Amino acid sequence: MKIPYYPGCTLNTVAKDFDTSAKESARAVGFEMEDLEQWNCCGASFPLTPDNIMGLTAPAKVLSEAKKAGDRLTTLCSVCYNVLKRTNKVLHDDKARRKSVNEFMEDDYDGSLDVVHYLEVLRDDIGFEKLKETVTKPLEGVKAGAYYGCMLLRPFDDIGIDNAEAPTVMEDMLKALGATPVDFPDKIECCGAHLAMNNKEVVQRLSGNVIASAANEGAEIIVTTCPLCQYNLEGTQESANADTPNVPIVYFTQLLGLALGQDAANLGFDNNGGATEKFLKKKGLI
């Protein structure tokens, strides 16, 4: 099974490990992610004001390109997923805005693409039972907290990947990998996102709360789907003035790849915070 794939700017550069571990894992469970031939940045934020047509054009261009490659498009980054899925819905449901965007782009994209997150492909196409059978190195004894943040879940009516208040898709995946998922109260709270640019105090407080919340419930490692969450959480741990538990923060695909028997040297754990490799060695996984 081949699925057209949109990497996005960040997965093409600073979060390359997220991209490569996902592609390798996909092959192991039976699907192939094919990079779109041409793509541009999605804009990294869905325009919250409906009269901001201009903010829809970048993601619309991506969607239009993707439609040439197939009827489905998958992506990994929570923000890309949110922006592409919401824009697609606008172009599908709202005739007037569809017309404006298409006139501007000199295109005729109709919003008929199905935008799916990698986790949905694992859950709905492959199935977690099948995934469990493919695991060669079960993550036994690994207490993992699944951190969802905002963009993978909200708003529910537009995204709908899972229950927006009590999601379980990542916990279900972690169970299939042999790990022990740890539920924690802040798993759907915001990390501070783009305020990293101008408001470190807020980011450190929000990200610090998320890490502390997970650690309090016994999580030994935190799993994310978003490079910005990863950056903010790790950055908060590394900042000199933060009194934050040093729990490793990894992309869900890094643990997925590990459980599927990929060479740990290719999974990028050396690019995660210092505690990560130490923790995985202690567990006998690398």
Added chain:
Amino acid sequence: MKIKLGKEDIDSSLIQQIERVSGETIKRCYQCGNCSGGCPVSYAMEIPPTQVMRYLQLGMVEELMASNSMWVCVGCLQCFSRCPQSVSVANTLEGLRQLVLRKGEDHDRIEDIPLPMLKNAPQMAIVCGFRKFVS
């Protein structure tokens, strides 16, 4: 104290413009407070989300625009997610930001962003930040 509130306050052309830009109907909010309860950054806002809606209902746009609330909102949509009236304070605050940015008034200067941030941060942080803070 007597408060005089007329149509010219609560339905001014500016209020109408805010509703048009944000797509939100300000008077739908019935002040239950769920948004402020769920908002991760209300602690840092000079006017928290529930009061943002009240200020607008009372036509107090100038006071609201002078506060830091619109620049602190991170757009996580927890307010909207938990609103029994389907009002999005996040969309409303983005509408207010748009009013400022569309006049060409930047909130942040690109040259003030620290170099390590530009070098190491995920591009998505910079791109999103520019969209939210720069005209």
